[in-house]
Amino acid sequence: MSTSRLHDALADPAADARARFGVGDNGYLEGSKVVHAVRLQDWLGVSVPGPGCHVGTGGWDFTRFKPTRSPVDCGRCSKSRLHGPIADADRPGQLGLDLGPDYRRGPHG
Template identity: 45%
Template sequence: MTTVVEAFASVAAQVVERFVGRNGRVRGSAVVHAVHPERWLGEIRVPAPACRVGVAGFELDALVPTDDPVTCARCLQSGQHSTVNSAGPRQLALWEAENP
C-alpha cells in the first residue's frame, strides 16, 4: 500500500522530470524564471523559481516549463539562470539605475 507521502513524492518526481535543463514561467505571466529545487512537504523537492517569487501556493502545475531564456531580473542578478539561450527581452527595471 502506497502512503500519502510516497504518492506526493511520485508526483513531485514527475514534475521535476519536466524541468530538467529548462526554465519556468508562472502561469499567466510572460516572465521566464530560472528554476531550482525547493523543499516541499519535508524532504520532497519540487521545481520553483530561483528568485523565490510566489507561485499560487503549492500548485505544482502553476510553474510551466519552457526553453525560453530567463527574463526575470532577480533570477539573472542571482547568477542562477540557465544558459539555454541568453538572448531575448529583459524584464523592465522598477527604477532607473544611477549613473556613476
C-alpha cells in the first residue's frame, strides 16, 4: 500500500478519533483505569489523540484511547503538567526532508 493510500485509509478514522475528544477531555486506554492528559500525536501521517506522556498503548489501535472527564491521575502526565484541551500547538512538529530528485539513485548512480 502506498503512503498516500495508507493516509487516505487512516484519515477518516483519525478524524473520528479527534472528534470524540472535546475541550477539557482527558483520556484513558481501554482496559486501564489510569487517566492521561490528551495530546495530538502524529501516527503514520495522521494526527490522533493519545496519552500526553506518550506511554505505549500496547498495540496499533488508536481507537482504544477513550475520552473521559475524570481528572488526570497518570504520574508522568501530572509531573509534566499536561492538563487541559488539545490544541494545534500541542502537535509534534516535524520538518520536511527535501531529498531532491536524485535521492533514489543512491551513491553509485
